[in-house]
Amino acid sequence: MPGLFVSLGIGLVFQMLDLSTTWYGSALGAQLTWTLPYGLLIMFAVLGRFNRAYEEAASDLGATNWQRLQHVTLPIVLPGIIGVALFGFTLSYDEFPRTVLTSGSSNTLPLEIWAMTTDVTSPALFAVGTVTTVISFIVIGLALTSIALIERHRVRRAVSVGKSATVS
Amino acid sequence: MALDSKNGAIELVSVTKRFGDMVAVDSVSLRIPHGVYCCLLGPSGCGKTTILRMIAGHETPTQGEIRIGGASVAGETPLRRGTAMMFQAYALFPHLSVLDNVAFSLKMRGLDRAERQKEARELLSKVRLDHFADRLPAQLSGGQQQRVALARALITNPRVLLLDEPLSALDEYLRLRMRGELRRMQKQLGITFVCIGSD
Numbered sequence: 374m375p376g377l378f379v380s381l382g383i384g385l386v387f388q389m390l391d392l393s394t395t396w397y398g399s400a401l402g403a404q405l406t407w408t409l410p411y412g413l414l415i416m417f418a419v420l421g422r423f424n425r426a427y428e429e430a431a432s433d434l435g436a437t438n439w440q441r442l443q444h445v446t447l448p449i450v451l452p453g454i455i456g457v458a459l460f461g462f463t464l465s466y467d468e469f470p471r472t473v474l475t476s477g478s479s480n481t482l483p484l485e486i487w488a489m490t491t492d493v494t495s496p497a498l499f500a501v502g503t504v505t506t507v508i509s510f511i512v513i514g515l516a517l518t519s520i521a522l523i524e525r526h527r528v529r530r531a532v533s534v535g536k537s538a539t540v541s
Numbered sequence: 542m543a544l545d546s547k548n549g550a551i552e553l554v555s556v557t558k559r560f561g562d563m564v565a566v567d568s569v570s571l572r573i574p575h576g577v578y579c580c581l582l583g584p585s586g587c588g589k590t591t592i593l594r595m596i597a598g599h600e601t602p603t604q605g606e607i608r609i610g611g612a613s614v615a616g617e618t619p620l621r622r623g624t625a626m627m628f629q630a631y632a633l634f635p636h637l638s639v640l641d642n643v644a645f646s647l648k649m650r651g652l653d654r655a656e657r658q659k660e661a662r663e664l665l666s667k668v669r670l671d672h673f674a675d676r677l678p679a680q681l682s683g684g685q686q687q688r689v690a691l692a693r694a695l696i697t698n699p700r701v702l703l704l705d706e707p708l709s710a711l712d713e714y715l716r717l718r719m720r721g722e723l724r725r726m727q728k729q730l731g732i733t734f735v736c737i738g739s740d
Contacts, residue, residue, distance in 0.1 A: 424632065426628050426629075426630065426632035427632050427634060429599055429626075429628070429632070430626075430628055430632040430633075430634070431634075431645070431649075432599070432618070432619060433597065433599070433619045433620075433624075433625060433626045433694075434619075434620070434625075434645050434646035434649060434693070434694075434697060435618070435619070435620035435646050435649045435650060435697065436645075436649045437649075440649050444645075444648070444649075445634060448636045449634070449635065449636055
């Protein structure tokens with residue numbers, strides 16, 4: 374369980390420096406040592422596919438650097454960024470060993486669930502399990518329907534335009 | 542706008558561009574009068590794209606000066622230079638409709654929606670694509686995409702239009718037709734066209 378060693382190391386360093394470990398500080402850092410490399414790797418692929426000519430075209434048409442980012446770069450790479458976010462969340466949610474010794478006084482949800490598994494009599498475990506599963510299904514369902522809706526919208530638009538083109 | 546927004550005469554005064562050790566453009570001097578259709582020809586890698594990009598302001602000359610309409614344009618943005626560029630492979634924004642692509646420059650200038658769409662529609666009808674306004678660029682053929690790119694560049698009211706290999710992506714038939722269409726457009730607008738081609 375290498376994650377545990379990272380957690381141990383970060384926890385010890387924080388202790389030696391006399392800093393308090395918190396879930397939003399040291400635990401977040403410990404999680405980033407795991408998710409950031411993956412996120413970076415995917416972003417390299419996303420940006421590698423991004424054609425710089427789009428940015429040049431935007432500047433050519435009078436966009437400032439900020440407008441260029443807002444209206445051209447971000448919308449084009451947004452699906453990639455959402456993918457990175459979802460993937461990072463899944464990785465992080467699964468990797469509670471890195472949080473064990475770095476989260477400080479309050480637990481994160483995966484740690485809480487893990488603690489509950491040692492105490493099988495508690496019904497809260499099943500409640501939390503149900504909630505997580507239902508939320509996951511809702512997220513998956515939303516993603517799939519939005520993709521299907523966008524596809525259908527595009528096809529319909531293409532068909533209606535195709536008809537008007539053959540008439541003219 | 543720059544000093545004389547009508548005059549699209551271009552002058553290159555011993556312009557040199559180096560990328561590290563490599564010399565891409567070696568002290569080129571060139572004078573293109575206003576209102577002509579000028580073509581830069583040559584094999585690929587001879588620096589014609591670099592010249593075009595320097596005129597457009599996407600590349601800074603290492604040495605020398607570029608003047609448009611008699612005034613130096615060093616450090617000016619493409620819009621203030623009064624140039625517009627039609628990119629190779631067009632670089633139409635894939636997430637925007639044809640209409641929004643053409644209206645992009647007006648949106649950046651802060652025109653309201655109705656006004657910029659009206660203006661964009663007028664220009665689209667000039668290139669005879671008004672019935673495709675709501676499509677995405679990916680749903681158009683190569684020749685249609687090119688006409689969208691042309692409309693998008695012309696909406697800035699440039700005095701110089703720079704075309705980076707405008708015909709390379711088209712088949713033989715479309716190439717002949719587009720060549721005629723670009724020529725007609727240039728005569729109608731009376732602005733300077735600088736075009737590069739490898740054939």
